[in-house]
Amino acid sequence: MHPLQRTVRAPFTIVIPAVAILLIVFGIPTIQLFLQSVNAPDFNLQNYYAFLGKYSNIRLLLQTLEISAVATIICLLIGYPTAYLISTASKRVRVTLIVLVVLPYLTSDLARTYSWVVILGDAGLINSALMDLGLISSPLPLIYNRMAVYLGMVHIMMPMMIMPLVSVMVSINTSLVAAAKSMGARPSTAFWRVYFPLSLPGLRSGTLLVFVICLGFYITPAALGGLGDVMLSTYIASQVATGFELGSISTSSFILLVVALVVLATFGLNPSGAQDAAAKLKNRRFGQVALLRAVKNYINEMAVSSRAKHWSIRLYRAQSNGRWSRIAGSVVLSLVIFYLLFPEIVVIVMSFSDGATLKFPPPGLSLQWYRSFFGDSAWYGAALTSIQIALAVSVLASVVGTLAAFGLNRVAPDVCSVITMAILSPITIPVIVVGVATYFGLAKLNLIGTETGIILAHTIGAISYVVVIVSATLVNFDKRLVQAAKSMKATPFKAFVRVTLPLIRPGIIGGALFAFIHSFGEVVITSFVSGFAVRTLPLKMWENIRNEIDPTVAAVASLLTLLPILWMIALYIMWWRTGARTQFAAVEQGA
Template sequence: MNILLTKRWIRGIIVAGPLVLLLLGFLVIPLSFILWGSVEGTKLNFAHYASIISNETNLRILLHTLKIGLIVTVVSLVAGYPVAYLLTRIRPRTLSIVTVFILIPLFTAFLIRTYAWIIILGREGIINNTLVRLGIVSEPLPLLNTTFAVVIGMTHVFIPMAIFTMFSSMVRIDHDFARAAQILGAKPIQAFLRVYFPMSLPGVFSAGILIFIVAIGFYITPALLGGPSDTMISQLIVTQMTTLLNFELSDASSIVLLLVTIATLFLASLFIPLEMIWSPSIADLSNRPPGVRSRALKWAKRVLDPLLVAIETLIHVMTKPLLTRKSRWLWAYTIVFLVFLTAPLIVVVVLSFSSSSFVVFPPPGFSLRWWESLANATDWQASFLFSTKLGLTSALLATIIGTMGAFWLVRTTLPIKRALFLFSLSPLMVPVVIVATSLYVFEARIHVLGSFLGLVLGHVLLSVPYVIVVMAAALRGFDETLERAAAVHGARPMQVLRLVTLPILKPALVTAGLLAFLTSFDELLVSIFLLGRQTPTLPMKFWGDIKFQVNPLLSTASTFIVALVIVSILTVQWIRVRHENRISTSASK
């Protein structure tokens, strides 16, 4: 084995093989199946595409999807930017604390967060009860099953994603540039708008593209919080596939959504490297030659400069009392923002101890009856154990395949290295509803549909890109001279990997594994299409109960999962801090 590993091309095949086979076999080929099915094979019938455009209902759903995606994107960016900016200015210990409060909602299942908003926005929900008691309204407002509910719910889902995407880019900007501008006579708002903000635009643009392409393919929140007029294209695809059995129109709708996603990514590639959307630390903008982005910015600057000066003056007058070095207003905004992120989860936790048989907030009394019910609910226990088994299996395989792929992508010398990296992230670029439907068709053809193997492969496909992003970033900061030094002293390739490389990469491996596990544990659509007659996963159990009955037992199960998420995040943070302290101690010696 060690002799084989000394040959670069053999090592490359061994390391890259599993990733390439996974992507080709369970993404590219399944997508080609639905493309072929959308035109009815050799008939080359494009009538299904024409019906999407000509049919008023289908066209309205497509346009509504794009509108909701755009609204959610803009709201998430505007609301998240001040928080991301503050994170770049605070001390590491404070940063860790604030980050935990953002990570907890980020890694909490979409279904749990959506369930919380059902409680808050319902006819007998917290908002309506408060308004009625205060005498502001005489009867409950129709908040649930509206576009407003969809936007609020999706914004709550995507804001943490926007913050971390912008922060990972903004943290590399030196605040001394803006300070230098103020020393030279610029007003604080001028220094920010003309110096810092333009430098942060690539990160903002990356976050916007990421949110938009995920939002237009989102399924859970629109399905639970929206009404019939708020149907999005992901719901249309699922309905056509599972209820109407119109597979050709479902395939055509999937391809249309995929083309919209590709067009969005193509336009984004004119302004930023696409890999920056998912991994800003890997993209290097400084080596990118000036192109469309620089020309567009110069043109915009010339045209909008008079308007910008007027806006700067107005904002300066309005915000002068707020622009202090201690950033009190930023802290006040961030605290309100963190309340918005965590309050729905707090509501769910409180309801898990309710003495009522119904979802009533505040609870009429304290009781552990629902915890006892959960402990005795064999169906919930079976779903939890199956989801844990599925998540651990998927996370293990995804971590192995993704880590091997990251080694190959970072250390390969092929000229198409950037294209290969983008290809490895392609499962993140394709909307999950398309991945789910294409795998459904493909696995039915190869007779693994409904099996545990088929389900695991679908979850691994979605988890691997997160592992690659984490491990590629870690490997780029890895000192390869340590491996060479071990080899010089007689260590074989496998010994170098086991005794030197992997121990140093341990925090990244743990983080990647946790991301892969949570991705699998939270996945709904792929499970709906690939599960078959197996035990329902926990998200599917949630999905069924939320659609047909809402009771405090759901809150109890949600609280249990939130507690597991908190423990996982704190454990990873502890491992990271311990590893950093050990490295700093070793360096000081």
């Protein structure tokens, strides 16, 4: 019994399964990817010279950086004011708005990309509406261009920009801004000098996540872009599909990975110290700047009395404009939510069309495309395969991820941070790199083209979601309850099962649902490791989008869109019942 107790008490022991899966499927293959790119054991840079020696490759890399940067900037310009408006809303309205933002994020990227194909296509919603109104005589080129790529990428990444900002903005003490205004600061000055610096952690996290993930975008540029909008991820995927030059594939993948790691290492650190040092160096080198600043401060001192005289006027004028500010804020929020939800709504409505082609609004209502889905063994067979794989991934990731989160909660903060970053790497680096590395790892295990290989490939990302959600649940967990159970002669294992597990059950179930959604909608990694032998629903859907726009795809996309809604309802009911039981227990104890 003593060895078992020591095993349970050792935090690193229960983290080992998650780390082992990560290393076998992704970690070690990534190292092998690097060794392959430098021609080990000879160790030379010939592959890198060959890649950088081609103008087309350099242009492709720069184009990838450009598209990712522009998409990130657009997300930031729209996401920051949206997050600010959400954080300043009442609690009930804020929860509703967060749910409306999260729902598109939980929807499959493939389904959201398809919705833009339906809207922007030559026979899509916009062109059909303009032609019906007689405004145009031929379809406008709205798709297969850079603007369509930006529309799709921003639509997919916007929730990832908004949520980190909201999480930080909600914790900002707004009384600091009010205090700045009470001291005579203009609203804009109070915002830029007080509020904005406090929101920088969320801004930095959201910007880094969006940019790094955009680097690995593959489905959206391939479906919405033209030949001039190819990204490096598309080039890597074509290399894997058309040939098997390990040196070229590994070099391209590792270059993209290095770009992502450099960006994370450069901007992921706290930039405040560097900025202060740069400002001091600039002041030492340019004394004129300091002189002009002193003159400006002196003029401001002279103008204090004038500003004080008109301070109350400006204050009340700002209050009178509050109504128009609220109206403008409501309009901005409505437009952003409309942008996030409308594409999915269009696809759902069009999936009930009774016409031979998709049209919005549909000429009549029918379930023909749903009957086509359930009547075609290729479609519902792929759906059953996806469900089986997603269930297996959900169970495996929930068990391993929960143990890892519980173990990380008991180790030193520095060690916990390092291991957590490693576990989260599959969902924070470009997905195309994860797909290539996973392909190499599973090929060594002879698991390419098997359901077991796909389950392992999906599990490394699913574990990340489970660890994040369960760890957040453990933050509010009172460890004294476990100590009390042990004082009553309960073994560590029994204390975990009877005390810890019931209290963190909502987090475990939430993590399992996220793991299921992640696996069920995954297409990029699956396309690498399926080996044309296993066909999941997203793969079937992706092939259909690329080869023939079958209206049955609209029914599939609507089902993928409704799936997270069902999960959200299930989570709400579960947490509501948990809260009700807690309140009932509290009433009984009080009685």
